[in-house]
Amino acid sequence: MTTVPLEAPTRRTAGAGLRGVATADVDRHDRLALMRTGELGSVHSWELVTAVDGPGTRMTLFVSGCPLRCAYCHNPDTMAMKDGDPVLASEILDRVRRYLPVFRATGGGLTLSGGEILMQPAFAGRLLHGAKEMGVHTALDTSGYLGANATDAMLADTDLVLLDVKSGDPETYRAVTGRELAPTLTFGRRLAETTDCEVWIRFVLVPGLTDDQRNVERVAAYAASLNRRRAGTVTRVEVLPFHQMGRDKWASLGMEYSLEDTEPPTPEAVEAVREQFRAQGLTTY
Numbered sequence: 001m002t003t004v005p006l007e008a009p010t011r012r013t014a015g016a017g018l019r020g021v022a023t024a025d026v027d028r029h030d031r032l033a034l035m036r037t038g039e040l041g042s043v044h045s046w047e048l049v050t051a052v053d054g055p056g057t058r059m060t061l062f063v064s065g066c067p068l069r070c071a072y073c074h075n076p077d078t079m080a081m082k083d084g085d086p087v088l089a090s091e092i093l094d095r096v097r098r099y100l101p102v103f104r105a106t107g108g109g110l111t112l113s114g115g116e117i118l119m120q121p122a123f124a125g126r127l128l129h130g131a132k133e134m135g136v137h138t139a140l141d142t143s144g145y146l147g148a149n150a151t152d153a154m155l156a157d158t159d160l161v162l163l164d165v166k167s168g169d170p171e172t173y174r175a176v177t178g179r180e181l182a183p184t185l186t187f188g189r190r191l192a193e194t195t196d197c198e199v200w201i202r203f204v205l206v207p208g209l210t211d212d213q214r215n216v217e218r219v220a221a222y223a224a225s226l227n228r229r230r231a232g233t234v235t236r237v238e239v240l241p242f243h244q245m246g247r248d249k250w251a252s253l254g255m256e257y258s259l260e261d262t263e264p265p266t267p268e269a270v271e272a273v274r275e276q277f278r279a280q281g282l283t284t285y
């Protein structure tokens, strides 16, 4: 596998749309039935990217629906599942097939992102399995909050998990996301103990929200603990500086945005946090 180092990872906004991917013409009843079997998903957009969301050139699929309400969410337009477009799994897999030469040449593949991909586990399972049958590298980009929805079969079809650990301290996690931290930690331990998945930990550094030194320390200690459970589980930690790229989306959705006045962290602050991870023996970008 070719791994492209990310010198300056950033949080990205979701893709521009469904360009070339057909939406399914189904009524509400059929839509729900097909979603249960995973033949249909609620999709926001997709994008072809290089050196983000996993190794090589990737097709990243952004699905709709997320149980978290992150204060810094850069894709608030993906939060509601009902706002997504109905797309057949076979339609996505056709698109993956088209890019096989690119994936092979670059060591890339398919990344399932959102929103929260584990809100649609049957759809995710079909895509992962279909991609694996084509020999394509697969990645799940998830908060881990719904990790219990991931079946063992799904994880056997997953090469890489981009695990967003939004905070190490449960109270801060609640303040950031409105939900509990524990399911994410449990999911990461399961990945280390019962799967062969490679894990990249992602941590968004938000001044005044997640940047408390003890909070960072807990994320770093947790990431290191996964490598004690299975050596080589966490191969990379990405410290992503908060940015204001999602601000306009919040405004256009009429949603209240609490980080209006928050500045991005300084390069020095980002580097200091990366040092905290390095001190735990982790490879950090």
Ligand code: SF4
Pocket: 066, 067, 068, 069, 070, 072, 073, 074, 075, 076, 078, 079, 114, 115, 116, 143
């Ligand atoms: S996990 Fe948080 S940042 Fe990601 S889509 Fe959901 S609310 Fe937004």
